[in-house]
Amino acid sequence: MNQTKVDKLLLKLVENRLSEKESEELIAWLKSKEHQDYFREFVEINHLLNSEQYFGNAERLLDKMEPSRKRFSPSALLKYAAVLLVLISSTLFFKNDIFPTEDSKVPAPVIHNNRIQPGVNAAVLTLGDGKEVALGKGADYSTEILNAKEDRIVYAPKQDKASRMEYNYLSVPRGGQFSLLLSDSTKVWLNSESKLKYPVEFVAGQRREVYLLYGEAYFEVTSSTKNNGDDFKVYHKDQEIQVLGTQFNIKAYGDEPEVLTTLVEGKVAVRNGERSLEIAPGEQSRLNLDTGAIEVSEVDVFAEISWKSGVFSFKKKRLEEIMRTLARWYDMEVIFENKSLKDKRFKGVLRKNQSIEDILSVIMSSSLRSYEINDKTVTLK
Secondary structure (H helix, E strand, O other), X not given: OOHHHHHHXXXXXXXXXXXXXXXXHHHHXXXXXXXXXXXXHHHHHOOOOOXXXXXHHHHXXXXXXXXXXXXXXXXXXXXXXXXXXXXXXXXOEXXXXXXXXXXXXXXXXXEEOOOOOOOEEEEEEEOOXXXXXXXXXXXXEEOXXXXXXXXXXXXXXXXXXXXXOOEEEEEEOOOEEXXXXXXXXXXXXXXXXXXXXXXXXXXXXXOEEEEEEXXXXXXXXXXXXXXXXXXXXXXXXXXXXXXXXXXXXXXXXXOOOEEEEEEEEOOEEEEEOOEEEEEOOOEEEEEEOXXXXXXXXXXXXXXXXXXXXXXXXXXXXXXXXXXXXXXXXXXOEEEEOOHHHHHOEEEEEEEOOOXXXXXXXXXXXXXXXXXEEEOOEEEEO
């Protein structure tokens, strides 16, 4: 079983989505000492996802094992994982591996009128006639073709296929997230500060096309065989993604120097002008917006897509990049008073529902710096 498949199964374990067959695959994989070490590290780093839920998931996986198999080390490891998750009391796990902490006191933060809150389910739907509808908690909206609830829009396929394209736009603000089910049953998750243009109904016999105008989106695309052979493409400015598989993530923010496309399952082809590259599961294409060059490399898939599961996972990321991500989710401004902090690298996992003070205290204590919060502005010192 390749590493991408393993990471996918571990993520499903966290989300309580493992099938009977997948549980057996994971149990078989865990017989190896090397794999047990990897699992142990995964548990220790990602325990913040949800301790109570993870404990239950691990127990359910144990229950699926035959009694004779429960003597093997995988069960002991799973029990270790479940107990570990319950015993760990810290609310954050974050490490500065490149710049170790020194033995000195951390300056106390300065807080003035902190108005920074974690993001929520929120979006604005723009209909074909230009009408705008605010979506989110307590803002249900329905028409003949769509049904919008607290965190999701569902488009119902029509019996009579459309003869022309009618587009809707879904805009997710800073400090928001939302998802939608397109008329072909393709699932899309939109991260903070993102905007998607898409057809209300796809036209039979024509390519299925959507446009990520900016931001970040995760796609689970229904196969062309279930849609009369019609291809699926995602466009963003100069980049075109032809979907040959099903699950992938696109990160295309205006304040980022690159467009990142990460493949989870299947296969996609990324095109920029005349150049086209195919990427495989576990790989990521990086389109340089200045030069137009495309590079492909292997990545930690979980770290790239964890945002849709309620956490931010960082693997030796620069603090400047981390703070850009947090700024979108918490709808805040970040000022680096100490410019040298930008290039420090960290790894760890942050829950998206944590208070900004908890997050900043842990990050800053690991680099011996203080911070200040003034209204919705964070200054790193």
